[in-house]
Every structure is written in C-alpha cells, then in structure tokens.
Amino acid sequence: MIKITAKNEKKSFIIYGLLLMIMCLSLLCFYFFMVRPASFEEVSYQPNYPQEASAKEMKLQKGQTWVQTIKGSRNEITSFDIMFGAGKSANVSVDFHEKKSGQLLGSWKLEVPEAEESHYQHFAFETPVDNAMGKEYEIKIQTEETSEPTVSLPYTEKDFYGNGSLTAGGEKLDGDLFFLLNATSGFMRKLFMGFAAWVILGGAVLAFLVIRRKCRTENLFLVLGLTWGMFFVIFFPPNTAPDENAHIATAYSNADRIMGREAEDEQGKVSVRASDLNIPVMTDVSRKTFNMVYEKWQEPVNDQAVSYIRGRLGTPIVAHLPQTIGVVLGWLTGQGAVQTLYLGKFMGLLFYIFCVYWAIRFIPWGKMSLMLIALFPMSLELAGSFSYDCLVNALCFLFIGYTMHLIYKKEIVTWKDILFLAAIAGIMAPCKIAYIFVCGICFLIPKKKFRKKQYFIGCGMIMASGVVFLIIERMSFLYNSLVATGESAGAVEGAVGFSLHDIISQPINSLKMVFNTYFEQGEYYLGTIVGQSLGWFQVNISWVVIAGLLLLLFMTTFSSAQESECMTAKERIVVIMLSLIMIGGTVMGMWLNFTPDFCTYIAGVQGRYFLPFLPLLVLAVKNKTIYIRKKMDYGLAAAVFALEFMAALDVWRYIIK
Structure with missing residues (x-):
C-alpha cells in the first residue's frame, strides 16, 4: 500500500505540473505554426451543390445582363468564383454590388479563356467585404462581344441555393448560377483556443485527482x-461517423413519432424540417465541413415538413433513444438544424458516460481494462x-460490469438483478444479433447465489428476453418492408455475393478466404478497434498512439495488490x-x-465490431504470472490522457491540412 506523504505529494505536483506545462507549450506551438496560418487561407464555403444538381447552359448575349442575388452567411467575403461554360474566349465584365444601397464593391473586366469544358473563374476583392452576415448582394455579368455570343453560363435546374435568385435579361430563371463564395476561416482560431482551454482544464482536474x-x-x-x-462530439461534425446519415434519419423518424408527426412519406423517406434538409451530407472532417457547420449554425429555423434523402433503419426506437431525445429537445426549444444535430450527439455521449461509469463501478476487478477500452478513440467517436x-x-459494457459484480461480489442474486440484466438484453439484441451472446456470461453466476430453481429460470429469462425482443422487432421490420420502400445496401452494385451453400460446399476456398482475411486485414482490425482510422476512414491516428493504448491495455492484464482475482479455467473457456x-x-x-x-478476403469487417465484447477477452487473459505491487491506476490514467491528446492533435492536423 502506498502512503501519501507531503514529500510524495510535492514530487507528484512537480511532475504533473511539468507535464501540463509541456502540453501548454505544445498547444502554443501547434497554434502558431499550424492553426493560425491555415485560418488565413481561403476556403469555398457556399453553396454546397448536391450531386443531383444537373446543369443547363445559356449563351451570354451582348447587352444582356445576368444578375445573381446572394445573401451573406458569413461576416467576410474575400472572393468568389463563377462557372463559365465551354466555348471560345470572350471579354466579360463582372460587378459586385450591395443590393440595398447599390454600392459597388468590386468590378472586374477579363477575357474568359477558350475552354473545352465548364470551369470556374476567380474574382478576388482588393479589400474583403466585411459585416456581410445577412446582407443581400448582386453579381452582375455582361459581355462586351459585338459578334455572335460564344460564352455560356451554366445554371442549376432547381433553386438549390435558396438564398437568392437568378435573372437573365430581366427574365427570372428557376435555378441559380454555379458560384462559390470564399472566405478565411478565422473562427478556427477561436475554436482551437476553446479546445485548448477545455483540454487544459481537464488535464488540471485529472492532475489534482x-x-x-x-x-x-x-x-x-x-x-x-x-x-x-466532448472533443469527439464537437470536432467530428454530424454525418462524419460511418453511415451516420442512416442513423440520423432513424433518430428523426423516432422524433416524428414521439411528436405525433408523419414519420415517413409514401416512398418510405423520413420526414424532417426544411432547415434540417438544408444541411448537405458532408462526410469529411475538414475545414470545408467546419465552414459549412459555422455557416448553417446561424440559419433561421424552417419548420416546413420535407422528405429526407433516405428512409429509417429497421431498428427499435430504443436503439437511437438518447439521440432521439436530443432531436426532440432541439425541436421543442426551436433550435436550428446544426444545434439539433449536436444535441443528439451530446445526449448520446451522456448516455454512454452514464452507463460506462456504472459498469466500472460495478465490476469488482478489471476496472482499468474496461475504462481503457471505453476510452479508445473509436469508442468515443461512436x-x-x-x-x-x-x-x-x-449496454454491453454495463451488462459485463454488472454480471461480473454478481459472479464475484454479490452474495445473493435477486429477481431485481435478473430483470435488470433481462432488460439490457432485450434492448441490446435487436440492434445487433451477434451481441446477444454477451448475455451468455450470466451462466457463470454460481448456482449457490440463487434460491432453489432460480438459476436456470433467471438465466433463461435473460437470454430469452433478448431472443423474444429480437423476433418481435424483426417481424415488425419485415412487415414495414412490405408496406414501405426502403433502400438496399451492398458492397458493389450489381455484384454477386456468397451464399451459405457456397461457403459450405467449397471448404478449401472458404478456409483460404479466412486465412487471407487474417493476413491481409489483421493489422487493419487491430488498428481500427482502437481508432486508427476515424470518420469515414479519412482521419488517420498515429500508430504511436495506437501502440501506446494497446500497450496500456496489455498492462491492465497484470495482477496487482488491489485486483488479484482472475477467472477460473472453466470461466475462461466459456468467455473465449x-x-x-x-x-x-x-x-x-x-x-x-x-x-x-x-x-479474396471477407470484406466490410471493421475493428469497431469487436468493441462490445473486447472487455470479456481482456478479462479472460488477465493472469497472475506477472504481479505488480504498486497501484497503476493513476499512472495509466495520466498516460491515457497524454495519448488522447496526441490523437486530438492528429485530428486537428487533418482538419487544417
């Protein structure tokens, strides 16, 4: 047992004080050498045309003026780009006015070069337009050609922009020009300062503890x-987690049902607010995405019901209940689209922290193993x-923690314990079928802790609750699939897949597939279970971080004076x-x-699929071969904080690259 003396406390204070100073110095260097220079670079932030934005083209006639009105959604406009069509070279004049006052803010005369395909022309202001938020502007385009028109202007078939209109020679057109507004990302400096303050606060609290x-x-x-x-909630915007748009659609569908609204249209697509639909599905954790979030954060709410881009998933309402509550709160309080989505993400994080907190509190040993897995970058992103x-x-972590509590600590198992585990199993199983076998560890609870025949009845109830809820939910899904049109998913459109007959009838080829998967994808699984590829597999975390976290997880399998218990051989076999x-x-x-x-290998498997039962495997390999006399919890917690800090800088490096 370690005695805390004034000398030990002073020594620890000096060590952790130096570590905090190193972290602050790292943040300062990162800000001045990476964040600040990047924040002064231009980024095209609006509009974000959807993929279905097909183009029409019209020749620019002499004396004809094209006018595109726009609304500033940022405080600054440094330049803009306009798309011109293919054709011969021509002289064109472009003016940029403030609509209300008619003030000319910029004027350009240029020769549009000959081109074989559509291309953007760049127009930079000598002095950036300031205080542009909410103001209306006009872009006027004319040609000075005296011969037949040669320059064309592509424009969208529909009004995808929404915050302006397009006229050609006084005639209003249905769509808008293809144009881009550009600005610097000055807000990223403030965002980084907020991140730095939050991390320093967290580090200081942890150091004190x-x-x-x-x-x-x-x-x-x-x-x-x-x-x-909170870092992963804020710095991984909505839609940047794998397949998140499908989960967002499901949460919105659940919120519609709770609010008594029409949940889906005739095609099975989810009903959302018009302002919610106005957020493009941007899956990259980039400056452009953050510019979009910054811009959309300030848009007014439009409650008109429209159809989302896809239908809901075939999961029970409880599968997305925390996020659904966040969406409902956003709607009830009149929050905008971005705020509502962030509320959903935040409620998911609170639910996760609540469950894992109690899981760690209940589990009698292996606390650091469970904590470390729950803090993997991949775990926190999800x-x-x-x-x-x-x-x-x-829920898997909570089930494991509470069941371990019943196996090793609690003397008598009551019906309340059984019903609690049965409720978790009933919620968890319909979401992902394979994880129902996590519930099998309830059979490791010693019979002597039950009264009479409660052992088989109780454990059977826990497993049966998952199966029953699974059958009920799948029957509901099959019924819904008959009355609504959903979307199918697959690796390659039109490709032929494997059947169970193919796998069984070709054992040599099947074994070869399994071995190829292990050899070709093993490193990928190991990295992605920790969080080597975050977002839609774009954000790569350094292998130094991944290896460090895996090393810490390995160290938690050693026995110590505080946690000397291990599984028996029978328990290890069952868990494995x-x-x-x-x-x-x-x-x-x-x-x-x-x-x-x-x-040649099994596609689509990701390391994150193994997270729910990873604590069981780690607990099964915990041993007494290596015994550590001193308590490692505090040192491991500090090491986890340092590795998470390095991972966060990797994310920032990707954002501003």
Missing part, C-alpha cells in the same frame, strides 16, 4: 470521458455520434467460446451480405 490519490477509477473515467468525449453503436457498446461465436457471427454476416464473389 492523481496527486491526491483519493479518486476511484470510475471518477477518473468521468474526467477522461467528458474531456475527450459514443458522440448518432450511431446505435453508442447504445450497444454502452462466446467471443469466438460473436467474432464468427460478425464475420459471417459480412461474408454473406457484403463480400462480392471476386474478393
């Missing part, structure tokens, strides 16, 4: 989870997203068998539903 050495593991998790969970993986991971079943079920699902027949 570590120095005092009077903090439970679950409280350490609270500090780390809130500090870095926790702060609309994905139902947030709920699945949280259940884990192999879940791994096999996950891989088989992707093999049958996602892998084209020309693939």
Whole structure:
C-alpha cells in the first residue's frame, strides 16, 4: 500500500505540473505554426451543390445582363468564383454590388479563356467585404462581344441555393448560377483556443485527482470521458461517423413519432424540417465541413415538413433513444438544424458516460481494462455520434460490469438483478444479433447465489428476453418492408455475393478466404478497434498512439495488490467460446451480405465490431504470472490522457491540412 506523504505529494505536483506545462507549450506551438496560418487561407464555403444538381447552359448575349442575388452567411467575403461554360474566349465584365444601397464593391473586366469544358473563374476583392452576415448582394455579368455570343453560363435546374435568385435579361430563371463564395476561416482560431482551454482544464482536474490519490477509477473515467468525449462530439461534425446519415434519419423518424408527426412519406423517406434538409451530407472532417457547420449554425429555423434523402433503419426506437431525445429537445426549444444535430450527439455521449461509469463501478476487478477500452478513440467517436453503436457498446459494457459484480461480489442474486440484466438484453439484441451472446456470461453466476430453481429460470429469462425482443422487432421490420420502400445496401452494385451453400460446399476456398482475411486485414482490425482510422476512414491516428493504448491495455492484464482475482479455467473457456461465436457471427454476416464473389478476403469487417465484447477477452487473459505491487491506476490514467491528446492533435492536423 502506498502512503501519501507531503514529500510524495510535492514530487507528484512537480511532475504533473511539468507535464501540463509541456502540453501548454505544445498547444502554443501547434497554434502558431499550424492553426493560425491555415485560418488565413481561403476556403469555398457556399453553396454546397448536391450531386443531383444537373446543369443547363445559356449563351451570354451582348447587352444582356445576368444578375445573381446572394445573401451573406458569413461576416467576410474575400472572393468568389463563377462557372463559365465551354466555348471560345470572350471579354466579360463582372460587378459586385450591395443590393440595398447599390454600392459597388468590386468590378472586374477579363477575357474568359477558350475552354473545352465548364470551369470556374476567380474574382478576388482588393479589400474583403466585411459585416456581410445577412446582407443581400448582386453579381452582375455582361459581355462586351459585338459578334455572335460564344460564352455560356451554366445554371442549376432547381433553386438549390435558396438564398437568392437568378435573372437573365430581366427574365427570372428557376435555378441559380454555379458560384462559390470564399472566405478565411478565422473562427478556427477561436475554436482551437476553446479546445485548448477545455483540454487544459481537464488535464488540471485529472492532475489534482492523481496527486491526491483519493479518486476511484470510475471518477477518473468521468474526467477522461467528458474531456475527450466532448472533443469527439464537437470536432467530428454530424454525418462524419460511418453511415451516420442512416442513423440520423432513424433518430428523426423516432422524433416524428414521439411528436405525433408523419414519420415517413409514401416512398418510405423520413420526414424532417426544411432547415434540417438544408444541411448537405458532408462526410469529411475538414475545414470545408467546419465552414459549412459555422455557416448553417446561424440559419433561421424552417419548420416546413420535407422528405429526407433516405428512409429509417429497421431498428427499435430504443436503439437511437438518447439521440432521439436530443432531436426532440432541439425541436421543442426551436433550435436550428446544426444545434439539433449536436444535441443528439451530446445526449448520446451522456448516455454512454452514464452507463460506462456504472459498469466500472460495478465490476469488482478489471476496472482499468474496461475504462481503457471505453476510452479508445473509436469508442468515443461512436459514443458522440448518432450511431446505435453508442447504445450497444454502452449496454454491453454495463451488462459485463454488472454480471461480473454478481459472479464475484454479490452474495445473493435477486429477481431485481435478473430483470435488470433481462432488460439490457432485450434492448441490446435487436440492434445487433451477434451481441446477444454477451448475455451468455450470466451462466457463470454460481448456482449457490440463487434460491432453489432460480438459476436456470433467471438465466433463461435473460437470454430469452433478448431472443423474444429480437423476433418481435424483426417481424415488425419485415412487415414495414412490405408496406414501405426502403433502400438496399451492398458492397458493389450489381455484384454477386456468397451464399451459405457456397461457403459450405467449397471448404478449401472458404478456409483460404479466412486465412487471407487474417493476413491481409489483421493489422487493419487491430488498428481500427482502437481508432486508427476515424470518420469515414479519412482521419488517420498515429500508430504511436495506437501502440501506446494497446500497450496500456496489455498492462491492465497484470495482477496487482488491489485486483488479484482472475477467472477460473472453466470461466475462461466459456468467455473465449462466446467471443469466438460473436467474432464468427460478425464475420459471417459480412461474408454473406457484403463480400462480392471476386474478393479474396471477407470484406466490410471493421475493428469497431469487436468493441462490445473486447472487455470479456481482456478479462479472460488477465493472469497472475506477472504481479505488480504498486497501484497503476493513476499512472495509466495520466498516460491515457497524454495519448488522447496526441490523437486530438492528429485530428486537428487533418482538419487544417
């Protein structure tokens, strides 16, 4: 046992004070050498044309004036771009006016070069337009050619822009020009300062708890989870988690039902507010995406009901309940589209932290292992997203923690305990079928802790609740699929996949597929289970961080004076068998539903699919071979904070690149 003396406390204060100073210095260097220069670079932020924005073209006649009105959605406009069509070179004049006062803010005369395809021309202001937020402007385009018109202007078939109109020679057209407004990203400097202040605060609180050495593991998790969970909520905007648009659609559909609104249209597409639809699905964690979020944050609310781009997933309402509550709160309080989406992400994070907090508190040993897995960058990204993986991971961790409490600590198992676990199983199983086998660990609860026949009845209830809710939900999904048109998913459109008959009838080829998957994808699985590829696999985290977190996880498998218990041989066998079943079920699902027949390995499997039962595998390998006399919790917590800090800088580096 470590005695806390004034000398030890002073030594710890000096060490962690130096570490905080190094972190502050790193933040300052990162700001001045990377964030600040990038914030002065121009970014095209508006409009973001959807993929279906097909173009028409019209020749620019002599004496004819094209006028595109726009509305400033930023305080600054440094330049703009206009798309011209293919054709011969021609002399063109472009003027930029403030609509209300008629003030000329910029005028350009240029020769549009001959081109074989459409292209943008750039127009830069000598002095950027300031205080542009909410003001209306006009872009006027004329040609000075005396011969036949040669220059054409492409424009959209529909009014995708929404904040302006287009006229040609006094005649109003239905669409808008293809144009881009450009500005610098000065707000990114303020965003980074806010990030730095939040991280320093979290680091200071953690240092205080570590120095005092009077903090439970679950409280350490609270500090780390809130500090870095909020980072992933804010710096991974909506739609940047894998398949998040499908989960957003489902949460909005659930919110429609709760609010008593029409949830889907005749084609099965989800009903949302017009302002919610006005947010493009941008999957990249980039400056352009943050510019879009910054711009859309300030748009007014439009409650008109419109159809979203897709239908809901076939999952029960509880699968997205935390995020749905956030959406409902956003609607009830009159929040804009971006604020509503962030509320959904924030509620998901709160639910995740709440469940994991109690899971760590309940579990009698292996607390640091569970905490570390719950703090993986991949775990936190999913926790702060609309994905139902947030709920699945949280409930799996809670189920494992509470069941371990019943196995090793609680003397008598009551019906309340059984009903609690049965409720978790009933919610968890319909979301992802394979994870129902997590519930199999309830059979490890010693019979002597039950009264009479409660053992088989109770454990059977826990497993049966998951199966029953699964059947009910799938029947509902099948019924809905008959009355509504949904969307199908697949790896390659039109490709032939594998059937169960193919896998069984060709054992040699099937074994080859399995071995190829291990050898070709093993490193990818190991990296992505921790968080090596975040977002839609664009944000790469350094392998130094990944290896560091895996090393810390390995260290948590050593026994210590505080946690000397381990599983018996029988318990290890059961846990490993259940884990192999879940791994096999996950891989088989992707093999049958996602892998084209020309693939040499099983496609679509990601490391994050193994997160819900990873704590079981780690607990199963915990041993007494290596015994650590000193308590590692505080040192490991500080190391996790440092590695998460490095991961956050990797994310920032990607954003501003």
